[in-house]
Amino acid sequence: xxxxxxxxxxxxxxxxxxGATVMIGGFGRAGQPIELIDAxxxxxxxxxxxxxxxxxxGDTGIAALLAAGRVRKVVCSFPRQSDSxxxxxxxxxxxxxxxxxxxxxxxxxxRAAGAGIGAFFSPTGVGTELAAGKEHRAIGEREYVLxxxxxxxxxxxxxxxxxxxxxxxxxxxGRNFGPIMATAATITIAQVDTCVELGAxxxxxxxxxxxxxxxxxxxxxxxxxxxxxxxxxxxxxxITLPLSTKEIC
Amino acid sequence: xxxxxxxxxxxxxxxxxxGATVMIGGFGRAGQPIELIDAxxxxxxxxxxxxxxxxxxGDTGIAALLAAGRVRKVVCSFPRQSDSxxxxxxxxxxxxxxxxxxxxxxxxxxRAAGAGIGAFFSPTGVGTELAAGKEHRAIGEREYVLxxxxxxxxxxxxxxxxxxxxxxxxxxxGRNFGPIMATAATITIAQVDTCVELGAxxxxxxxxxxxxxxxxxxxxxxxxxxxxxxxxxxxxxxITLPLSTKEIC
Amino acid sequence: xxxxxxxxxxxxRIAEDxxxxxxxxxxxxxxxxxxxxxxxxxxxxxxTENGMLGMGPAPSARRLDPDLINAGKQPVTERAGxxxxxxxxxxxxxxxxxxxxCVLGAFxxxxxxxxxxxxxxxxxxxxxVGGAMDLAVGAKEVYVMTDLFARSGEPKLVNxxxxxxxxxxxxxxIYTDHAIFDVTRHGFRVREIFGGLSPHDLEARTGLxxxx
Amino acid sequence: xxxxxxxxxxxxRIAEDxxxxxxxxxxxxxxxxxxxxxxxxxxxxxxTENGMLGMGPAPSARRLDPDLINAGKQPVTERAGxxxxxxxxxxxxxxxxxxxxCVLGAFxxxxxxxxxxxxxxxxxxxxxVGGAMDLAVGAKEVYVMTDLFARSGEPKLVNxxxxxxxxxxxxxxIYTDHAIFDVTRHGFRVREIFGGLSPHDLEARTGLxxxx
Numbered sequence: 001x002x003x004x005x006x007x008x009x010x011x012x013x014x015x016x017x018x019g020a021t022v023m024i025g026g027f028g029r030a031g032q033p034i035e036l037i038d039a040x041x042x043x044x045x046x047x048x049x050x051x052x053x054x055x056x057x058g059d060t061g062i063a064a065l066l067a068a069g070r071v072r073k074v075v076c077s078f079p080r081q082s083d084s085x086x087x088x089x090x091x092x093x094x095x096x097x098x099x100x101x102x103x104x105x106x107x108x109x110x111r112a113a114g115a116g117i118g119a120f121f122s123p124t125g126v127g128t129e130l131a132a133g134k135e136h137r138a139i140g141e142r143e144y145v146l147x148x149x150x151x152x153x154x155x156x157x158x159x160x161x162x163x164x165x166x167x168x169x170x171x172x173x174g175r176n177f178g179p180i181m182a183t184a185a186t187i188t189i190a191q192v193d194t195c196v197e198l199g200a201x202x203x204x205x206x207x208x209x210x211x212x213x214x215x216x217x218x219x220x221x222x223x224x225x226x227x228x229x230x231x232x233x234x235x236x237x238x239i240t241l242p243l244s245t246k247e248i249c
Numbered sequence: 250x251x252x253x254x255x256x257x258x259x260x261x262x263x264x265x266x267x268g269a270t271v272m273i274g275g276f277g278r279a280g281q282p283i284e285l286i287d288a289x290x291x292x293x294x295x296x297x298x299x300x301x302x303x304x305x306x307g308d309t310g311i312a313a314l315l316a317a318g319r320v321r322k323v324v325c326s327f328p329r330q331s332d333s334x335x336x337x338x339x340x341x342x343x344x345x346x347x348x349x350x351x352x353x354x355x356x357x358x359x360r361a362a363g364a365g366i367g368a369f370f371s372p373t374g375v376g377t378e379l380a381a382g383k384e385h386r387a388i389g390e391r392e393y394v395l396x397x398x399x400x401x402x403x404x405x406x407x408x409x410x411x412x413x414x415x416x417x418x419x420x421x422x423g424r425n426f427g428p429i430m431a432t433a434a435t436i437t438i439a440q441v442d443t444c445v446e447l448g449a450x451x452x453x454x455x456x457x458x459x460x461x462x463x464x465x466x467x468x469x470x471x472x473x474x475x476x477x478x479x480x481x482x483x484x485x486x487x488i489t490l491p492l493s494t495k496e497i498c
Numbered sequence: 499x500x501x502x503x504x505x506x507x508x509x510x511r512i513a514e515d516x517x518x519x520x521x522x523x524x525x526x527x528x529x530x531x532x533x534x535x536x537x538x539x540x541x542x543x544x545x546t547e548n549g550m551l552g553m554g555p556a557p558s559a560r561r562l563d564p565d566l567i568n569a570g571k572q573p574v575t576e577r578a579g580x581x582x583x584x585x586x587x588x589x590x591x592x593x594x595x596x597x598x599x600c601v602l603g604a605f606x607x608x609x610x611x612x613x614x615x616x617x618x619x620x621x622x623x624x625x626x627v628g629g630a631m632d633l634a635v636g637a638k639e640v641y642v643m644t645d646l647f648a649r650s651g652e653p654k655l656v657n658x659x660x661x662x663x664x665x666x667x668x669x670x671x672i673y674t675d676h677a678i679f680d681v682t683r684h685g686f687r688v689r690e691i692f693g694g695l696s697p698h699d700l701e702a703r704t705g706l707x708x709x710x
Numbered sequence: 711x712x713x714x715x716x717x718x719x720x721x722x723r724i725a726e727d728x729x730x731x732x733x734x735x736x737x738x739x740x741x742x743x744x745x746x747x748x749x750x751x752x753x754x755x756x757x758t759e760n761g762m763l764g765m766g767p768a769p770s771a772r773r774l775d776p777d778l779i780n781a782g783k784q785p786v787t788e789r790a791g792x793x794x795x796x797x798x799x800x801x802x803x804x805x806x807x808x809x810x811x812c813v814l815g816a817f818x819x820x821x822x823x824x825x826x827x828x829x830x831x832x833x834x835x836x837x838x839v840g841g842a843m844d845l846a847v848g849a850k851e852v853y854v855m856t857d858l859f860a861r862s863g864e865p866k867l868v869n870x871x872x873x874x875x876x877x878x879x880x881x882x883x884i885y886t887d888h889a890i891f892d893v894t895r896h897g898f899r900v901r902e903i904f905g906g907l908s909p910h911d912l913e914a915r916t917g918l919x920x921x922x
Binding site: 276277278279280302326327328329330333336337340341347349350351352353354356357359360371372373374375376377378379419420421422423424425426427428429456471473479481482 | 758759760761762769771772773774775776777778779780783785788794795796797798800801802804805834835836837838839840841842843844847848874875876877878
Binding site: 001002111113114115116117163164165167183198199203204206209210211212 | 730731733753755757763764788790791792793794795798801802803804805806807808809847848
């Protein structure tokens with residue numbers, strides 16, 4: 001019987017080697033696989049290249065991975081945030097390398113890796129320093145820059161539910177990079193709130209098909225949900241603000 | 250108030266001009282927008298270039314459009330079917346031009362048009378006569394062929410439900426080319442079984458966002474559904490086989 | 499307007515100019531305010547590049563949903579008719595030319611429409627670009643919302659950008675606290691002046707040649 | 711097997727070789743039969759390029775759903791755990807190397823693994839390629855299921871394909887009604903012979919040099 005569900009989160013990340021390129025889902029905190037990142041820190045790998053939209057915020061998740069000295073290079077679109085002090089310090093100290101990629105090129109390059117595309121001509125970045133030195137070409141009336149796929153050894157993503165085939169659904173803007181990173185990595189590990197029976201996910205609504213997923217780990221319902229419904233707020237600093245009545249936002 | 254729902258199907262297709270490139274959704278009969286094609290025939294345009302996976306079957310839909318002499322050229326991956334007699338006759342008589350495109354290149358070229366990609370290096374077709382004369386390039390250890398986007402003046406697609414924003418959901422393998430063609434055409438016209446209230450479609454499950462859709466026409470529930478549920482069969486020749494009891498397949 | 503508009507008033511002025519049914523992306527910072535001033539009864543659909551169409555305003559403080567944020571990572575809400583999608587699909591929407599309009603902030607805009615809004619090129623600064631370059635090349639119309647003068651007093655409308663470009667020849671209109679400008683083939687054209695200055699005064703203060 | 715296998719028996723032989731958990735695409739025609747012979751208790755997930763994972767067998771005649779078909783446009787069913795997706799996503803799965811295996815028909819396979827299965831190049835024929843080229847370049851392993859000899863008597867395993875190629879150097883194994891062959895760096899290797907022929911007999915009848 002096919003089952004991609006793993007009960008031990010450390011086993012799920014255990015085969016990621018030193019020097020690996022690791023994609024990490026999420027846009028800011030939304031969709032960031034905090035528990036998988038914690039397991040990766042505990043696992044002890046070093047010299048990682050991280051591909052993610054941001055470079056961590058506060059002291060958890062990607063920021064904690066950076067603070068632990070495990071990251072050699074970050075490929076991202078937006079490292080600078082109000083609370084990206086960990087990255088900022090390491091970057092200014094020259095202890096972490098940065099490859100800055102426009103967000104659309106980042107997304108499309110990840111998708112290209114998953115889709116078997118060798119390279120593509122992108123409209124974004126033309127005429128800017130981020131396209132300097134890259135191959136340009138005029139096609140029709142427009143100028144494009146040639147961009148190459150970004151592959152990874154592993155992708156760590158966060159979704160809402162999974163079944164034992166690894167089919168995934170996400171929640172709201174927590175979806176972001178998860179579906180494309182799942183396609184671009186040799187091994188994809190998804191943390192989910194809960195695992196459900198095979199057949200419980202509507203086949204019309206599955207966002208990531210199980211073919212892209214290798215390991216699934218359930219980490220428990222996120223604190224701002226109860227019975228699968230939004231029950232009101234967590235502020236961005238992480239303090240839960242429970243509501244007395246259950247309401248859908 | 251935004252409303253893309255049109256009550257008159259002829260009005261929806263009325264602005265497609267002679268000589269237009271028209272994408273038509275569907276894989277065989279599944280997802281083929283028969284009613285929209287009929288309206289296009291009635292509208293009377295000629296000299297069309299049709300982009301579709303197939304080149305019609307039997308005497309309805311794309312086959313009827315071909316039989317009416319409205320098509321100058323077909324861009325497709327698989328024109329030859331057991332019942333593609335209309336296309337076969339016109340092709341052998343030299344009355345319709347054919348551009349044969351491997352199915353994956355067809356899909357990716359349509360997607361590229363919708364996504365603003367100038368061109369992309371594809372793994373498919375390398376070393377075959379369908380890539381002859383095209384630009385090749387070795388990237389990494391692999392050889393690729395450069396493929397260009399396919400844009401259209403109009404796309405005719407078929408979906409299950411729409412709301413007034415033009416958000417669409419599909420049904421089973423009837424989805425096929427609809428979502429990508431919707432992104433690649435200047436004007437996208439969707440026929441649906443039924444229109445639903447804004448908010449009735451789950452935002453997590455919308456497949457084509459309304460941004461890609463210009464006109465929606467409701468054509469009534471397909472004969473093999475009742476109350477939106479599959480109640481049993483139509484055979485591939487088009488004869489309805491009603492079931493006495495309602496069952497989900 | 500006789501006096502200079504507040505930031506909110508300028509946002510309201512931009513909102514007035516957005517037509518019914520438009521699909522709009524608002525850049526991080528001041529442009530986000532535009533969403534608060536859409537005239538009653540006008541339906542505008544907001545896109546946020548982190549994967550949503552149909553974004554609504556900020557929730558009350560007790561209804562923040564960490565899974566529902568905008569591109570500036572601020573909590574937002576979901577309107578009826580909303581749809582979620584992944585990042586490649588979201589940027590395909592932008593890059594494929596499907597957004598009607600975006601409103602972006604700027605460090606500089608040049609008279610041929612070049613936009614600089616992602617980097618001041620300062621040594622030691624942590625660079626960050628996000629979706630700015632994609633929006634600038636992808637939206638059908640690019641509007642800029644900005645103060646006319648930087649804190650240093652330098653005008654942000656310039657002959658040629660000295661800061662690193664976001665995209666060349668992309669800006670169509672600039673809403674500033676002193677005037678609204680269109681970018682034309684001949685350079686900046688004044689659409690509307692706030693606070694009683696003359697076009698000549700504006701030319702004198704910016705050092706630009708302005709057209710009617 | 712002492713006698714030559716029927717088409718169904720050959721399909722069952724292929725099914726036996728597909729490991730638990732594999733994601734498999736079966737080409738139009740004879741390869742479709744393989745789905746009917748998956749050993750009890752083994753879970754295999756079938757992909758159909760028109761937008762589905764988790765395809766099940768044909769329905770009864772009265773439960774044909776016109777919205778639920780396979781790549782050959784035949785009615786199929788949906789298994790628990792199925793997922794639907796659009797054509798670009800479906801072919802991204804194939805071209806991106808995510809399918810474990812495909813089983814295709816063939817006109818010819820050459821000893822370096824070139825596959826010809828989409829066109830016999832006959833003048834006047836209506837050409838059609840479908841997803842054959844994408845499957846051939848995309849699946850991790852490409853198996854072929856075919857009669858060893860065409861109706862004309864010509865062997866379908868050849869030194870060099872005379873028919874137009876589907877893809878070069880893609881086939882790994884060929885299941886025929888006379889024997890199972892692997893494509894190796896040195897050419898065809900016989901894995902198993904049906905019907906009591908010797909390797910030497912096979913060489914004589916095909917004109918091929920076969921390896922152990």
